[in-house]
Amino acid sequence: MTGPRPLAFAATGLSKTFETRTAVDDVSFVVPTRTVAALVGPPGAGKTTVLRLLLGQLRPTSGTATAARFTNTAPATSDAGTAVTGHASSIADSGAAAGTPGTAGAGRPSGTAAAERISGAAAASSGAALAGDSYGGGLGSSSMPGADTVGAVLTPRGLHSRRTVRDQLRVYAAAAGVSDARVDELLTRTRLDDVAEQRIDRVTEGVRTRLALAIALLGDPQLLLLDDPTVGLDAAETAWLYEYLNAHARRGGTVLLTSRTLSSVIPVADELIVLDTGRIVYQGSPARLRRSHPDRLLVKASSPIALATMLAARGITDAVMRPDGRLAIAETSVAQVESAAAAVRVQLTEITSEHIHPDQVLAALTRPAGSAVRTPAIYGAPR
Structure with a gap:
């Protein structure tokens, strides 16, 4: 009998307020x-804000955010830094954002274990990697090489416009202590070989998105946090990405990604967490959500009640x-409707299909966003 799977990401009563506006409000989930x-x-x-709370780049106003074995909690009595726990390590809020591409200014944690760190790649909010032991007693048993790391693609991507694709990846590789051979491997894996010598300001947005993913994969992480990973990707690139993410999960990995649309994630997501103005309005499988909003047949009949x-x-x-x-009838067929109508001698004058787009x-679950929550400029507006 298989027991419950260990948790990769979790939030409990998680809230974040910027000045007088609440970006994340009492959010709880497990992945x-x-x-x-x-x-x-x-x-x-509040999607991007949740990712940054999981990474320890923002301090919760209340509640906890956990990624692997790192738990980011609201300080009990003061605002003197982000409390990211894990063998008593601590990561400073300001340091996590202060770096620039190629620097190691990602907030050096205190603590005695050398593995307890956020790598230099996190400094530019593009390829963050947390290293340490497993969370929940289960990740450490994985055969994946990066079972103790979290790779992240955040927004903005943190790319230097005048560097080439290859050089940008090498900068992060050097900061993370990764070889040039790994750089070449990732250029191939993310289909960047043909544009490796082009400057970043001369490539498409899809190429920049794939480069950010390559940076996040430098440490061969088991856990991935991906902010709008399909931005700029064409249909073929998106299909490739989803195939890669599904294969990653089959190998024992875990992915938490964000999206502004349901239609774009239905093909890849096992679980959905729908946010509206910082609160969860749906949590569960795509299939369960679909069952609650089914396609229907619209039938015009001489006696709808009898039918x-x-x-x-x-x-x-x-x-x-x-x-x-x-x-409006769900979970039926035209033949079933016609048979029922014939049984009670109801005349049908029109039957049309109504497909409910994800x-x-x-749109039914959420409402239009109001004015953007004001946040520290270094993080950009919460999403």
């Missing part, structure tokens, strides 16, 4: 290992009367 999970919501929903009664007698109970008099579901 077990070997899962691809998606944080979904409109701009301003609905007969359908219910045959076990088809999800039928809703629309204001225009049509019956982003219609997202």
Whole structure:
């Protein structure tokens, strides 16, 4: 009998307030290992803020955020730095953001273990990597080389416009103590070989997104935090990315990514966490969300009530009367509707299909974002 999977990411009562605006409000979720999970919501929903709280780049106002064995908690009595716990290590809030591409200014933690660190790649908010022991007693048993690391792609990507793609990756590799051979391997894996010698300001946004992913993969991490990883990717690049993420999960890895649309993550996500103005409005599988917002047949009938009664007698109970008099029926077929109508001598004058697009579901769950929450400029606006 297989026991519960250990947790890779978790939030408990997590909140973050900037000045007088709340970006994240009492958020709780768990992401077990070997899962691809998606944080979904409109701009301003708090998605990027949640990722930064998980990475320890922001201090919670209340609650906790856990990535691997690192737990970021709100300080009990003062504002004197971010409390990121794990063998008594601590990461300063200001240091986590102060670096620039190629620097190691990612907030050097105190503590005695050399492995307890955030690598230099985290400094530019592009390829953050947390190193240390496993969280929950389970990650350490993985056969994946980077079972004790978290790789992250954040926004902005933290890329130097005048460097070439290869040189940018080498800068981060040097900061993380990774060989040039690993750089060449990642250029191939992320399909950047053909543009490796081009300057970053002359490549497409999709190339920059894949470069940010390559940086996050330098330490061969088991855990990935990806902020809008499909930005700028064409259909083929997106299909490649999703195939890679699914394979990563099958190998024992875990992914938490963000998206502004449901349609873009349905093909890859095992679990959905939908945010609206900082609060969770849905948490569960895509299939369960789909069942609560099914496609329907819109039927115009001479007696909708008689038709609905007969359908219910045959076990088809999800039928809703629309204001225009049509019956909206879920989980049925045209043949079943016609058979029920014939049984009660109801005349049908129109049957049309209503497909519910995933982003219609997202719009129903959320509301338009108001003005952006004001945050420290170094982090950008929360999303």
